[in-house]
Amino acid sequence: MTLDVGGDSSWIDCVNGCLFFLQACPLSTGTIGEAAQDVVSVQSTDGKNPGKVASVPRFLFTCAWSFLMEGLASGVQGVAGLGRTKISMTSQFFAAFSFPRKFAVCLSSSNGVVFFGDGPYTFLPFNTDVSKSLIYTPLILNPVNTAAVSVQGEPSADYFIGVTGIAVNEKPVALNKTLLSISKERNGGTKISTVAPYTVMEISIYKAVVEAFMKQIPRVPRVSAVAPFVTCFDARSFSSSRVGPAVPHIDLVLPNKLVWRIFGANSKVKVNKDVLCLGFVDGGDDRRTSIVIGGHQMEDNLLQFDVAASRLGFTSSLLFRQTTCSNFNFTTTA
Numbered sequence: 001m002t003l004d005v006g007g008d009s010s011w012i013d014c015v016n017g018c019l020f021f022l023q024a025c026p027l028s029t030g031t032i033g034e035a036a037q038d039v040v041s042v043q044s045t046d047g048k049n050p051g052k053v054a055s056v057p058r059f060l061f062t063c064a065w066s067f068l069m070e071g072l073a074s075g076v077q078g079v080a081g082l083g084r085t086k087i088s089m090t091s092q093f094f095a096a097f098s099f100p101r102k103f104a105v106c107l108s109s110s111n112g113v114v115f116f117g118d119g120p121y122t123f124l125p126f127n128t129d130v131s132k133s134l135i136y137t138p139l140i141l142n143p144v145n146t147a148a149v150s151v152q153g154e155p156s157a158d159y160f161i162g163v164t165g166i167a168v169n170e171k172p173v174a175l176n177k178t179l180l181s182i183s184k185e186r187n188g189g190t191k192i193s194t195v196a197p198y199t200v201m202e203i204s205i206y207k208a209v210v211e212a213f214m215k216q217i218p219r220v221p222r223v224s225a226v227a228p229f230v231t232c233f234d235a236r237s238f239s240s241s242r243v244g245p246a247v248p249h250i251d252l253v254l255p256n257k258l259v260w261r262i263f264g265a266n267s268k269v270k271v272n273k274d275v276l277c278l279g280f281v282d283g284g285d286d287r288r289t290s291i292v293i294g295g296h297q298m299e300d301n302l303l304q305f306d307v308a309a310s311r312l313g314f315t316s317s318l319l320f321r322q323t324t325c326s327n328f329n330f331t332t333t334a
Contacts, residue, residue: 034062034063034064035060035061035062036060036061036063037058037059037060037061038059038061039055039056039057039058039059040055040056040059041053041054042054042055042056042093045115046120047121047129048120048122048329049329050329050331054097056092056093059092059096060087060092081157082105082114082305083157083158083159084141084155084156084158084307085157088157090103090116090307094116094307097116097117099116099117099118100117100308101307102116102118102304102306102307102308103115103117103304103305103307104119104121104131104302104303104304104305105194105302105305106121106300106301106318106328107194107295107298107299107300107301107325108299108300108324108325109299109326110326111325111326112326113325113328113330118131119131119304120132121304122328122329123327124323124327124328124329125322125323125327126322126323128321128323130302130315130318130321130323131302131304133315133321134302134304134313134314134315135258135315136306136311136312137161137254137255137256137260137311137314138161138162138310138312139160139305139306139307139310139312140160140161140162141155141160141310142155142156142158142160142182142186142189142191143155143156143186144156144186145157156191158191158193158289159192159305159312160182160189160191160192161190161191161192161254161312162190162254162255163190164177164180164253164254165177165180165253166205166208166212166250166253167251167253168209168212168213168215168216168249168250168251169216169249170251171212171216172253173208173209173212174208175204175208176204179202179204179205179290180290180291186288187287187289187290188289188290189290189291190252190291190292190293191289191291191293192293192312193293193294194294194298195292195294196281196292196293196294197294197295197296198228198229198269198279198281198294198295198296198297199279199280199281199291199292199293199297200280200281200282200283200287200291200292201280201282201283201290202283202284202287202290203282203283203284203285204285205291206280206281206283207282209280210230210231210278210280213231213248213250213278214231216248220233220234220237220238221234221237223274223275225277226271226272226275228281229269229271229279229280230277231278232271232275232277232278233275233276233277234275234276235270235273235274235275235276236274238268241264242319242322243264243265243317243319243320244264244265244266244267244268245264245276246264247264247267247268249261249264250262250267252293261316261317263316263317263319265299265300265317265319266279266297266298266300266317267297269296279296279297281294299325300318300324300325301314301315301316301317301318301325302318
C-alpha cells in the first residue's frame with residue numbers, strides 16, 4: 001500500500017491492490033491489536049500534480065492479527081480507516097495539516113486515488129476539474145455504532161446518506177420505504193462502505209430491484225447464476241456505450257429530487273467473457289443496515305466527504321466526462 005498526501009489537497013495512490021474502508025472495523029469481527037506511533041511520509045498536490053513530501057511525525061496505527069486480511073483482495077497489507085473516529089487516517093491528517101475537513105475518494109479497477117482536503121481534483125487527459133461537477137446530499141449520522149465492537153452510546157463511524165427510493169429507467173421501484181430510514185432501534189438506512197465489494201441490499205429491496213430491472217429487458221434471456229450474483233445474462237445480449245453495457249440505469253433517489261445514477265459500468269459485473277451479472281447482492285432479511293453501497297458501484301465516481309458541512313458530493317460516472325479515476329497525474333512532480 002503506497003501513501004502520498006499533503007498541501008491544499010492530498011492523495012493516496014492505490015497502486016498495489018490497496019483497499020480503503022469507510023468504516024471503523026474492516027470485518028464483522030473484533031480483536032485486540034497493538035497500538036503504535038510512527039512517521040508517515042505524505043505528498044502534497046495542487047490538485048493537478050504531485051508536490052512536496054510532508055510528514056506526520058506521530059501517526060497512530062495498530063498492528064492486528066493477519067486473519068483480519070482473509071477474504072480481502074490479493075496483495076492487501078493493511079486497512080486505512082477513513083471513518084468519523086478521532087484516530088482515523090482522515091482525522092489525523094486533518095489535525096496534522098490543518099486543511100479543510102474534507103476528503104474525496106475515486107476508486108478504479110487500476111490506479112484509484114484519495115484526496116485529503118479540498119479541490120480542485122483535476123484529471124487527465126483534458127485537465128478536467130471534476131470538483132465542479134459535484135452534486136451534494138446530506139450525510140446522516142447514525143446515533144448508534146454499527147461496528148462489531150463499540151462503546152455504548154457511541155455514534156456510528158460510518159457515512160450514511162438519505163436514500164428515499166430507487167428507480168429503474170426512471171420508473172419507481174415498489175419497495176418498503178420504511179427500510180430506507182433509520183428506525184428508532186437504529187436499524188435500516190443506507191451507508192457507504194468499500195468493505196462490501198458490491199452493493200448489498202436487504203432481501204425485499206433486492207428482489208424488488210431485480211424484478212423492476214428484468215421488466216425493462218423482458219426479451220433478454222438469463223443464464224446460470226455465478227456466485228455471489230443471482231441475476232446473470234449472456235454478455236452478447238448487450239451493446240456497449242461510453243458508460244459500460246447498454247442496460248437500464250438504476251437511480252438511488254435522494255432528497256430534493258436528486259438522483260445518484262448507476263450506469264452499466266457500475267451496475268453490471270463481467271464475471272467472464274461470456275457472462276454479465278447484475279452487480280448487487282442479496283443481503284438476507286436480518287440486516288442492521290438495509291443498503292450498503294459497495295466498491296463496484298463507486299468505481300469511476302468521485303465522492304467527496306465534506307465532514308465539516310456534513311454532506312456528500314458525488315459526480316456519478318466520470319466515463320461521461322471521458323476520464324476515469326485512474327487518470328489523476330500520479331508521476332509528474334510540480
